[in-house]
Amino acid sequence: MHERTQTVLRQLGVTSLPDRVEVGSSDGELRSRPRIAKGVVRQVKISHRKLNVVCRLIRRRSVQDAERQLAVCQKKGARILLLLLRQAKANAIHNHQMDVDRIYVRESYVGKGDCFKILRPWHGKGRFAFHEKKYSHATIILEERGEAQANEHEREPSRTRTLWSAKRKAMNGVRPLPTLPAVWKLTVDPASIYQKLSQEQDQVANRH
Numbered sequence: 001m002h003e004r005t006q007t008v009l010r011q012l013g014v015t016s017l018p019d020r021v022e023v024g025s026s027d028g029e030l031r032s033r034p035r036i037a038k039g040v041v042r043q044v045k046i047s048h049r050k051l052n053v054v055c056r057l058i059r060r061r062s063v064q065d066a067e068r069q070l071a072v073c074q075k076k077g078a079r080i081l082l083l084l085l086r087q088a089k090a091n092a093i094h095n096h097q098m099d100v101d102r103i104y105v106r107e108s109y110v111g112k113g114d115c116f117k118i119l120r121p122w123h124g125k126g127r128f129a130f131h132e133k134k135y136s137h138a139t140i141i142l143e144e145r146g147e148a149q150a151n152e153h154e155r156e157p158s159r160t161r162t163l164w165s166a167k168r169k170a171m172n173g174v175r176p177l178p179t180l181p182a183v184w185k186l187t188v189d190p191a192s193i194y195q196k197l198s199q200e201q202d203q204v205a206n207r208h
Helices: 003-012 048-058 063-072 076-094 147-155 159-172 190-207
Strands: 022-024 030-032 036-044 103-120 129-144
Touching: 036 076, 036 103, 048 063, 048 076, 048 103, 048 129, 063 076, 063 103, 076 103, 076 129
Parallel strands: none
Antiparallel strands: 022 030, 036 129, 103 129
């Protein structure tokens, strides 16, 4: 904390500041502002477009899932963001006392850094062209989920599981699939298609 700020707080009789700041809402109630932790790296030797491709992999993911994604990614930007993510995670744990199991990547974005242009004889017949050396900035912001948000995130089913469950229910006749638009003019029941496919797969499996 800045020395001038500490002096003003002593004059006001304030000894310490709370970890969570209470802010007012439109309905007049006081709500706690979520705590965030940030990790920033500047002037990294990589293009901002290449780094942004990796940034999109970890947005809105938990810290554990984001680390796994970056660990198996073969891009150069993954190594940079993995170190940055661990830095932000350490800030969240040691400086803000956040729960590791409830931290997720709230934001991850990049920005343009310096760009050095160098003349090189790239073209034929000794003709010169500019070779650009691009640098980038990267920022990762972590936030701690509330208890309600953590429960919703755990219970949220994946899209693949939902599609397969709908297909299985249609095959068993428990719940039919939604009706198709009339523009398609289909005369075949989608549930019968799934049943025929499953029967053909069973026949192939029995042959082998």
